[in-house]
Amino acid sequence: MAEPRSEQQLDSVFHRPQRGRRSQPALSRERIVAGTIALLDRDGARALTMRKVAAELGVHATSLYWHVERREDLVDLAVDGILAEAAAGLPGPEAPWARAVKETAHRFYAALASHTWAGEFAGSRPLVGPNAVALSRRIVSALGECGGSEESRAVAIRAVSNQILGAATSAAAMSRGVHDEARAAAVSASEVLAVENGYFEQVLDLVLAGVEAREGA
Amino acid sequence: MAEPRSEQQLDSVFHRPQRGRRSQPALSRERIVAGTIALLDRDGARALTMRKVAAELGVHATSLYWHVERREDLVDLAVDGILAEAAAGLPGPEAPWARAVKETAHRFYAALASHTWAGEFAGSRPLVGPNAVALSRRIVSALGECGGSEESRAVAIRAVSNQILGAATSAAAMSRGVHDEARAAAVSASEVLAVENGYFEQVLDLVLAGVEAREGA
DNA sequence: ACCTGAACACCGTTCAAGT
């Protein structure tokens, strides 16, 4: 039974105080995150065990506990890790709001969908890492420019973020889903993803059409 | 490493052939599903272990394997179980398409959101049980009446189902999320759910406004 | 400061055995 942690405690999952070091330690936050992501990409969500992450890094499972408090911290760090690139290239403040929403949402979704294990964790862990927050904030700020009441902006924000989370979750579920052999033979997983990526753009356009229709009313 | 199962195999998870029986068995599909749901409602997703489900039913863990093939079957059965009520009261074919979509989507979402553990499993298990399928089909048929190309209907279907899945996933994640004590003291979990339920309706209206705007264009 | 090793209380699943 893990008890809930306060904002401040959770913040310390992502930003750990640096210590002065004399001899180079074998493990570090960065190495642990990289190893965890490599393991997840290779073997999937179910392979995320303390022992396997440790083995990936040539170390004992118990050693990880010096650097993280619990297994769930590895999940949070890995998920936020794959959002780093997406969060690094956000549209600037000069971008028109609709384009900023579309581009940010697409980067967010594409990062999650290209590592399907991330979608598998989306329901059990809130996305509160710094990169997820940066992406969310950019969407919020863009939708803040489109006019309307505070209430209607709150609705638009939820519509867009549900779209991202729903598409990522469904991509993850599909990747573990019923494999009709004929279909599996015909189209590879990456082709499916390409099609779904195209749908994501259209679906988001549809949502934004709703936002604009509302704004015009 | 569980290997994927074909459509037919998966179907047999939900519809098991009935056998003639002489003496009443202690366990049954129905009792197992009911016990699993009770356990999940009481103790959460992490409590779903074969041993605990068995204890809930006063039986040994290994006995469950006579009735199900693996732990994941319990997940599938429990999730589809909580969708039974929602699938039982679908809007009839005479309902106007937009109302049918809204009502069905709301029933779907509300069922998932009122058992947050279901949202936690949404990313790891595709919703392919008979009740989930019935709900999805009703949404598909309703959106089939709203005109537009096949492509645009496919987009609308994804928009609505992403909305359901995204809202349910985010409700689940929030229920395990950062507990700001002040906020937790001020509003109970059920109050939050009530607010989010209201948002869901508005968000769905927004999406449907997009569908209608597209159709008008 | 950082890692090891033993230990504890769990897991899912298998299979032979009972009735």
Next chain:
DNA sequence: ACCTGAACACCGTTCAAGT
């Protein structure tokens, strides 16, 4: 047909011990 019991190969996490 249906359930038990022992067993196997795992889990996360703790803590004393090493360096």
